[in-house]
Amino acid sequence: MTHQPQATARQPAPGDRVMIGLSGGVDSAVAAHRLIEQGYRVEALFMKNWEEDDAPGYCAAAQDLADATAVAQRLGIALRTVNFATEYWDQVFESFLADYRALRTPNPDVLCNREIKFRAFLDHALGLGADWIATGHYARITRDSDGCRLRLCADPNKDQTYFLYLLDQSQLGHALFPLADLTKPQVRTIARGLGLDNAEKRDSTGICFIGERRFRDFLARYLPREPGPIETPDGRRLGEHQGLTYYTIGQRQGLGVGGVLGGTDAPWFVAAKDPGRNALILVQGGDHPLLQSQSLAADHLHWIRGLPPGPLPFPCEARLRHRQPLQACIITMISDQGCEVRFVEPQRAVAPGQAVVFYAGDTCLGGATVERAMSP
Known part of the structure; x- marks a missing residue:
């Protein structure tokens, strides 16, 4: 089942059936609670989207599922599970690798939102009879006769509209963001009041659905290391890099470059990549031209x-x-x-x-x- 564009944005109402993406984190847990408070018929869905490895400390999918299960039980809602690993690989991860091969720095969260959370999940939820999907994103949607608008949320430090810009009217037209008017500290306070075990669980970081890991080692499993020279703009050699794919413009950490004889103590930053010579170009000082x-x-x-x-x-x-x-x-x-x-x-x-x-x-x-x- 595929979703179709809407000419006029429908308004959500108590009694509507909502499927919330429950990740195991505190944000989606409190989002589910708020929907229940507002009178929606709430069910939850846990998505597993990565199967290449399940080593402890990386995806931790088993622990996330356990946390989501505990939240669903505490809130008294049904929890389903679904595996979108194939869709994630085909629609997100292959593009992610292609960008790195082209020496670009992709943002997988943006594509993951469009292709997985607001396409695969949305289609799956609508196929199960849901009227809406909901997530723990910090963003706001307003609806009028011209459609949906994506707007900044109440917490400027957490606002996630940057990662949602690829969504269209059809996707936003079926979405709810229950945390729009809350700050992160308020979310944790609510979770503590509900007695949720994940109230203090730290925010997830790293690659969307893949998690935290030693990024260079992870990328090396899919893209070969191709060492080459690290140089200044005038051609002075500073050392050797591990492969241009592993660096991004503006990067400061992990360059392996110390002081240069006769130079200053200013930190080094990646300024350019020269694929023709496989050279990484560094400059000193964050305000370098x-x-x-x-x-x-x-x-x-x-x-x-x-x-x-x-x-x-x-x-x-x-x-x-x-x-x-x-x-x-x-x-x-x-x-x-x-x-x-x-x-x-x-x-x-x-x-x-x-x-x-x-x-x-x-x-x-x-x-x-x-x-x-x-x-x-």
Whole structure:
């Protein structure tokens, strides 16, 4: 069963059947509780999406399922399980690896939201008779006669609209975000009051659905190590890297470069990759000119409402990473799916493959994938 676009956004109402994605974490647990309080008929679904390894300390899927089961029992709701490992591999992980092979820095959470949480999960839930799906994302949806708007949530430190910019009207039209008006400390307080065992469980980090691990070692299982020289922009050799795929623009940690004779003590940062010579280019100081870009080219442009919010060139705000303060910019189309984004202030460490996400006030408009940075 596939979901279809809606011309007018339907409003949720008590008594509607909601399937919540229960991950085992505190956010989805409190989201489920709030739905119950609001009068919805709530069921839960636990998704397992990674089967390549289940070593302790990595995915910890078994522990997450145990936590989700305990939450469902505490709240008195039914819990189903589903395995989307094939969909995750085909729709998310293969793209993730392809980007790294192309020396880009992908953001798998963005694709994972579109393809797994709001496509595979949504279709599965609707097929089971649900009216809505819900998740523990920190974001807000408003609905009117023109459709759905994705908006910033109450907690600016947790807002996740950056990771949701690829969603469309059909996906948002079936989604509920019960944590929209809460901060993370408030969520934990509610969980403690409910006696949930996962009230203090720390937030998950790492790759979406794969978890925390030694990233370079993990990537080396799928992409070969190809060592090469680490150099300064003027060609001085600083050492040897393990493979250009393992580094991202702006990276500071894990470079294996100490002080340089006659140099300063300023930290080193990745400024560029030279695939022709398999060289990694480093500069000193986070404000080095080679780390600054006044504009960027982006492709795969996506508007949440389906169309640009106004005539282009279009002034708005954007962010290049989660939690970055919004930056004033102007968007100009350069192809059917490509645009140039010019910022009022230069931006640091623009990395190809990452997302640039657009906003107007508290509304997320959509975004695009960074293709290349442009110098000031």
